[in-house]
Amino acid sequence: MRGVVERKLRSALTIGGVAAGILALTLSGAMAEHFGAQFDGGVRYYRAAIQVADDAGSPAAVVSMTKIDQIQRVPGVAIALPSIQLLARPGSTSAVPLGLPDTIAYADPRETRYSGLPTKVAQGRQLQANRQGEVVLGADLAQELGAKVGDTLDLPVKPRGANPDFVNHPFKVVGVLRRTNTLPDATASVGLLDAQMLLQESLPASFRDRVDPSSLASGITVYGKPGVDLDALADKITATVPGIAAIRPTDYVRGFDQSGRFSAATIAIEALALLFGALVIGAAMQLAVVERAVEIGVKMALGARAWHVAAEYVVEATGIALIGGVLGIAIGLGLAQLLDLAGRSIGMDIFLVTFRVLRIALALTVLVGLAAGTAAALRVFRADPDAALRMV
Amino acid sequence: MAAIELSELGVTFRPGQPGAVRALRAVTLSIQAGEFVSVVGRSGSGKTTLLHCLGLLLRPTAGKLVIDGVDTASQTDGQRAELRGRRIGFVLQDRNLLPGLTALENVLLPLRYGWPRRGARTRARELLAQVGMADHADDRPGQLTPGQAQRVAIARALIKSPSLVLADEPTGEVDDETADDLLQLMQQVNRTSDVSFVVATHDPEVGSCMDRMVRLTEGTVAADDRLRTERIRLSSIR
Numbered sequence: 001m002r003g004v005v006e007r008k009l010r011s012a013l014t015i016g017g018v019a020a021g022i023l024a025l026t027l028s029g030a031m032a033e034h035f036g037a038q039f040d041g042g043v044r045y046y047r048a049a050i051q052v053a054d055d056a057g058s059p060a061a062v063v064s065m066t067k068i069d070q071i072q073r074v075p076g077v078a079i080a081l082p083s084i085q086l087l088a089r090p091g092s093t094s095a096v097p098l099g100l101p102d103t104i105a106y107a108d109p110r111e112t113r114y115s116g117l118p119t120k121v122a123q124g125r126q127l128q129a130n131r132q133g134e135v136v137l138g139a140d141l142a143q144e145l146g147a148k149v150g151d152t153l154d155l156p157v158k159p160r161g162a163n164p165d166f167v168n169h170p171f172k173v174v175g176v177l178r179r180t181n182t183l184p185d186a187t188a189s190v191g192l193l194d195a196q197m198l199l200q201e202s203l204p205a206s207f208r209d210r211v212d213p214s215s216l217a218s219g220i221t222v223y224g225k226p227g228v229d230l231d232a233l234a235d236k237i238t239a240t241v242p243g244i245a246a247i248r249p250t251d252y253v254r255g256f257d258q259s260g261r262f263s264a265a266t267i268a269i270e271a272l273a274l275l276f277g278a279l280v281i282g283a284a285m286q287l288a289v290v291e292r293a294v295e296i297g298v299k300m301a302l303g304a305r306a307w308h309v310a311a312e313y314v315v316e317a318t319g320i321a322l323i324g325g326v327l328g329i330a331i332g333l334g335l336a337q338l339l340d341l342a343g344r345s346i347g348m349d350i351f352l353v354t355f356r357v358l359r360i361a362l363a364l365t366v367l368v369g370l371a372a373g374t375a376a377a378l379r380v381f382r383a384d385p386d387a388a389l390r391m392v
Numbered sequence: 393m394a395a396i397e398l399s400e401l402g403v404t405f406r407p408g409q410p411g412a413v414r415a416l417r418a419v420t421l422s423i424q425a426g427e428f429v430s431v432v433g434r435s436g437s438g439k440t441t442l443l444h445c446l447g448l449l450l451r452p453t454a455g456k457l458v459i460d461g462v463d464t465a466s467q468t469d470g471q472r473a474e475l476r477g478r479r480i481g482f483v484l485q486d487r488n489l490l491p492g493l494t495a496l497e498n499v500l501l502p503l504r505y506g507w508p509r510r511g512a513r514t515r516a517r518e519l520l521a522q523v524g525m526a527d528h529a530d531d532r533p534g535q536l537t538p539g540q541a542q543r544v545a546i547a548r549a550l551i552k553s554p555s556l557v558l559a560d561e562p563t564g565e566v567d568d569e570t571a572d573d574l575l576q577l578m579q580q581v582n583r584t585s586d587v588s589f590v591v592a593t594h595d596p597e598v599g600s601c602m603d604r605m606v607r608l609t610e611g612t613v614a615a616d617d618r619l620r621t622e623r624i625r626l627s628s629i630r
Contacts, residue, residue, distance in 0.1 A: 298482075
């Protein structure tokens with residue numbers, strides 16, 4: 001490790017190169033974790049249920065609550081529940097087209113018994129039946145809106161340049177959910193009556209006044225009885241109940257393919273970052289062996305065996321890699337926090353730094369150091385002390 | 393029994409290839425314990441090759457080399473390194489101290505490689521005092537004059553109490569006065585211990601300050617003269 005101190009400039013450049021590689025790896029890893037968690041949550045939720053939508057040419061993508069009873073009668077259905085989802089920030093576009101849109105949602109309380117994605121309250125309480133004007137916020141949305149239990153906020157959030165007829169309503173925050181790193185984090189949960197009112201208000205004016213809000217849902221979520229093949233059940237619902245389309249869970253989940261492609265891209269970035277770090281430190285160590293040929297000769301003349309000197313190079317390379325790696329990880333952590341903090345207000349919260357990311361970054365750092373050190377060590381084993389000392 | 397026996401020793405670089413170089417040819421020598429021998433010759437005469445063979449850094453391509461009764465030809469690289477570390481000290485030309493280490497750390501360097509370190513710092517300080525460098529223990533090589541650096545190198549060569557010290561042009565980079573001092577120092581160490589010295593030099597006057605002078609010409613021993621029992625100073629013949 002003394003070589004690191006002796007060659008300050010080169011060591012600094014090498015450490016900087018490794019740090020840059022590990023920084024990229026940490027950030028891309030944290031991004032992959034973020035989207036991976038969202039993807040996993042989506043898969044867990046949508047694989048456990050059948051999503052039913054209107055198929056009768058409704059002008060506003062709403063489904064009638066009357067369909068629930070018909071679906072309920074299909075053999076194999078455990079329960080059919082209304083679901084309502086609306087944009088919490090209509091008209092706003094995310095700066096980065098990634099991640100989940102902020103949503104106002106209604107989910108029937110009975111769903112918690114069936115859902116593959118149960119939620120827990122971190123502060124306050126869950127919604128209570130038949131109480132209006134209350135909202136429970138997901139962790140990210142609460143942070144974005146800067147809202148805490150007891151606060152009142154207007155939903156949907158009024159966008160800049162909204163039309164004069166834009167309507168929103170005050171809601172009292174009664175709870176904030178524990179972070180799930182997936183769908184519920186960006187959700188404002190409201191009661192059924194509130195959700196139906198908001199859904200009606202979101203409809204085109206020509207259609208809005210002709211519908212009874214209490215009959216509206218944006219979809220129906222269907223859970224099957226234990227052991228029932230949900231894809232087959234979806235086909236059966238579509239065939240049995242007119243005017244609706246039940247989407248097979250496997251088809252729905254396949255829609256997340258983009259997340260899979262994102263993960264592949266992230267892995268490619270990580271591999272490049274790793275390769276960059278390995279090349280930087282590898283080149284530096286190879287140069288060190290060539291440059292210190294005389295030193296290697298002197299050490300061998302003084303009784304060192306080749307493996308003694310080789311081990312010194314492995315230790316030095318690993319030490320340099322560790323310093324660079326820890327630096328890269330630290331900068332990566334700080335940068336992820338800063339970027340998330342800056343992006344939170346526009347829904348661009350895209351990093352999730354987990355212990356897995358840190359462990360992988362650190363393990364790969366050591367691996368890069370060991371690989372570079374070993375490559376240098378192999379060169380030491382081929383060193384000729386006789387020739388080296390003639391260079392004195 | 394002699395400390396070192398060389399019999400018909402030969403070294404050919406790139407043997408069997410075009411441009412093969414016979415650096416040593418049938419060198420036969422016997423060096424006794426405690427002898428102070430110079431190997432004198434022009435550049436390219438084979439001095440360094442001979443020293444590197446004696447120091448087990450280079451395997452001869454012909455002949456036999458026996459050190460302390462051990463035929464080194466049959467030894468593995470590891471055994472040769474072990475024998476080198478245990479029995480042989482090296483003093484090289486200029487630039488042979490590691491620049492990042494202090495004088496004291498340079499003296500301690502050979503002990504880093506599988507050698508007991510108990511009491512090592514005390515021993516290293518004693519050696520630095522013996523070579524007149526006690527006040528420079530914490531200096532780095534860049535702060536030392538060439539003569540001082542060679543004194544530290546001599547202390548480093550002695551840290552493992554070797555039976556043989558090999559010095560390759562130890563006075564090559566210093567002025568006459570410093571060369572004289574360094575020779576005096578090596579003579580003093582040789583006199584007060586049973587350490588053999590083999591000193592390679594291109595300078596016949598430096599070589600003549602020692603007990604015995606082996607003259608190499610084109611890889612062969614051209615002369616092997618026992619000079620005197622009384623040692624002389626370089627300054628007295630220049």
